[in-house]
């Protein structure tokens with residue numbers, strides 16, 4: 001969550017992103033630009049026709065390809081020049097044409113909470129950027145929200161830690177106190193049948209508390225053998 005683009009791999013665009021094929025009404029009113037695929041779809045179904053070279057150069061010289069619809073489209077009533085402008089496939093910052101990727105000006109971490117009608121009309125909120133400027137664009141966007149996200153992540157981590165601490169204390173209580181809990185884990189560990197557990201491990205040793213008789217004995221034996229060795233050497 002600390003990175004708005006975490007896990008997203010940007011797909012580098014190949015070829016022209018904006019195909020700039022103009023779709024016009026039966027009366028040659030510009031409607032919108034369409035993709036190659038969509039233009040083809042209309043033509044193949046005889047819903048549209050290609051303008052001849054002469055007609056195109058005469059009426060729409062800026063477009064390399066123009067397709068005229070054969071039916072009245074809904075679009076005719078509300079056509080906005082925004083939709084039929086010629087857009088170049090280049091970085092909107094530096095104009096570079098290499099390694100272009102799509103950039104949503106409003107980052108996905110925020111945008112995903114927008115209502116559908118805003119998401120569906122995001123064409124104008126999505127720009128092309130070269131690799132360098134995509135990195136820069138992400139950085140400047142983060143200047144707006146990253147501090148808040150980092151602070152929120154910290155709070156979330158603290159809440160998780162507090163909850164775990166609370167749980168652990170409750171776990172000890174529910175399992176009959178610390179002695180029982182230790183036994184519980186010890187017994188589980190012993191199911192591994194450990195063959196080399198050092199002497200006295202998995203038992204409590206409290207230096208200030210009373211020593212267990214067997215430990216006393218071992219200490220005395222050790223002390224005796226030490227004294228013996230000292231006297232022998234003399």
Ligand SMILES: [Zn+2]
Pocket residue numbers: 091092093094095096129130131132133
């Ligand atoms: Zn650039």
